[in-house]
Amino acid sequence: MSTQFKVMNPATGELVKKVNYNTKEEIKQALENGHCAFKKWSKLNAHTRSKLLKGWSQIIQENKEEIAEVMTIENGKPLKESLGEVTYATSYIDWYAEEAIRIYGRTIPASTETKRIVVTKQPIGLVAAITPWNFPAAMMTRKAAPALAAGCAFIVKPAEETPLTTMKLIELAHEVGIPKDAIQCVNGKGPEVGALFTDSEYVRKITFTGSTPVGKSLIRNSADTVKHVTMELGGHAPLIVAEDADLDFAVTQTILSKFRNAGQTCVCANRVIVHESIVGVFSEKLTEAVNRLKVGNGMDEETDIGPIIHEKGFLKIVSQVKDAIEKGAEVLLGNKYNADKEQGYFFVHPTVLKNVDTTMNIMQEETFGPIVPITTFKELDEAVDIANSTPYGLAAYFFTNDYKVGTYLHDHLDFGIIGWNDGAPSGAHVPFGGMKESGLGREGGSEGIEPYLETKYLSIGHYDQ
Template sequence: MTVTTKTIEIKNPATGEIVDTISLQTEQDVKAAIERSEAGYRTWSKTTAEDRSKRLRTWYNLILEHKAELAALITAENGKPLKEAEGEVVYGAGYIEWYAEEAKRVYGRTVPASSTEKRIVVTRQAVGPVAAITPWNFPAAMITRKAAPALAAGCSFIIKPAPDTPLTAIRLVELGHEAGIPEDVLQVVNGDSVMIGKQFTESTIIQKVTFTGSTNVGKLLMKQSATTVKQVSMELGGHAPLIIDEDANLDLAVKQTVASKYRNAGQTCICANRLIVHEAIKDEFASKLAAEVKSLEVGIGTNPTTDIGPIINKNGFDKIVSQINDAKEKGASILVGGSFDQDEEKGTYFVHPTVLDGVTDEMTIMHEETFGPVAPITTFTSIDDAIAIANDTPFGLAAYYFTENYRRGLYIAENLDYGIIGWNDGGPSAVQAPFGGMKESGIGREGGPEGIEGYLETKYLSIGL
């Protein structure tokens, strides 16, 4: 890869210390990478599925061998607790293991023809060179769950990681090359986000753009991709509701709410953003939740007792503080948390895990994704009211609910407009299951058998005899 004189410092968001300095690619560098991806695709797509499978399996093994190194890198550039970073490495590697097997299961079919003098054959082939733009909150897993199915299908793959967390992407790609995936087939580029995004979307070489991030950026990339009518898959914003019905197991609900809401300091796209609790059990639930949240420890990710790490940057911090202040001004009460630690000079920002009670619909936090460790509680009286509150958003990524009544549970599931739903489960993500949203939360699915579909084209062959 061409090295330029332009560099950027990567800082630890928990300490402000410089972790590393990386080179940035110019427009010419990115164009060259795209051209190499076309050459890589021509050879990689012609390899056997078994060969691709073996190389993916080797990549998976190498990632697990370097688990400690990768986890330390994630914690250093992202700030999340080391125990969470280790979990992400294993989770992310799981996608590579899964698609190493799925590479061998891309099947076609024969179709009965309408004439004895014809035969119809349907085959599947790789869509072509793929470009990915990935976020900072899961700098390993958001890459592997896109790269693994793409490579398994026979596509070449270029990654543009988030500018806050490029080091994990660089190391993952290095391990991919060690595993035998050619350098032209698996690449990483770093540089100006707007420039690289336009390069990807306007290129006639790139046949698919896959993106995880904000809905606004996703919409822009979709518009830009329309000029070349390329395929897109988008995992966009969320605003997940979490419904606690009056018959719920409250101890389980509290445990799972904490797991959903406060993982990665609430900086996840599927974390619970609105707690919708039946008024009959609200006080008991709120008390139990506040007690559990109060025990969470805030600090540097390398500290083994840390539960809540830093907010990634000032913009994210300011948004969280603004939502808390808005809720307070409009009548919400703070049951626990609501305090902040910031050092403008170092550029470090921490929000202590917070529970807000008495939240109402006019508060900003009920309508905008928080991306922070703040749990707002509102109430409902009938299950249809709870469903209406849950669906009152343009987003439809993940939703959760807790009830011991199977009839009501099925009713809730069938009426929530969300692509991922957890019933008595605050952590539904799994490599073997399809991940993705409805409405403005995205297009396409990642994970499971569905995850490879977006990287395949269908070709129909009619044979005259």
């Protein structure tokens, strides 16, 4: 295996930087170092950990423009989105800096006068994380912040496409005084590093954001050492537009959900399910709005949609659109591409498809691109059936001003995150995670620190004198 890998700019195909792979021995040593660091970091009082986390957040904000530029160059997303992601990333650090000093135990009334019962929480141990390329800052801090706040040591393998953002953030963590072995970064091939993480006796928890097949593999491989796991896996989000919806608002929110990072997010609206009585008007309004989006290099301030991250993702998008058209979908907009394999860039113009049905691959497979497939429903339970018809259950959206319709949809949609008249429901203060094959556990909110804690129960016996 080569000792280095290339980080490429997906908008231009140009080399950004060569990064060294860590050797197997280096990664094993890093895991041992993290285990040793845990013994010291976990004993540090919560207020000191909180203060260090706040310092980390502050220094990231002080370097916000530099980090955002690095992110756009290696990821391709528009600079304005990268700037937003840096703020989103620090919001997790800010939140868990506060949660660090609110890890409470409790006493439980005993069933006898001769006992006292105490429940305490303690950090789980060394945490190993594997993070994706689409949100290289936020997906790391969403894991690192609660881990460090709880008293765990943390080691992360970023995606090979986008390691530079993560490396910079960890460099800044060290700069403010978080011990180098308490938060570390290693670079390597996913399957190889994943195996080292799951096999290690030092790692007590695996946290992963990425595809469902890889998540399943990590879960299986963690079983032999009974590691704790948190999995934020694939999604295929439905977006339901009810007959009474405010169509202009629904269009605006659909675009907000669908086209962020060129549609390359796990919570993007991937299946737009519209009541048959309004599909014509909705489609026309949506197509008109989508047509105004600008495709280009993310460093151009007018760009709304950047490149697809690599050729593999590009080919999947092209294949899904082609399959849909061959099966009867109508192209209202798009199906245009600006790609050059030799140069190494792949752009997909925003595409709107009408007359889509569930026989088409785009309705069954997760779409990571700026494609909007529109299908219709007549009765509400039909919309629910379409929405729930895949193995995924991460995010769902619906638009209605009828509380009965909204309550019905909330109760019957099998998804961990639901936006009612809201295309952007994520936040550091709320629990993020999926149902079915979209994951295990929650990240964010007060729930997000619990997976990094063990519960210890103490029963104290005593005798009256």
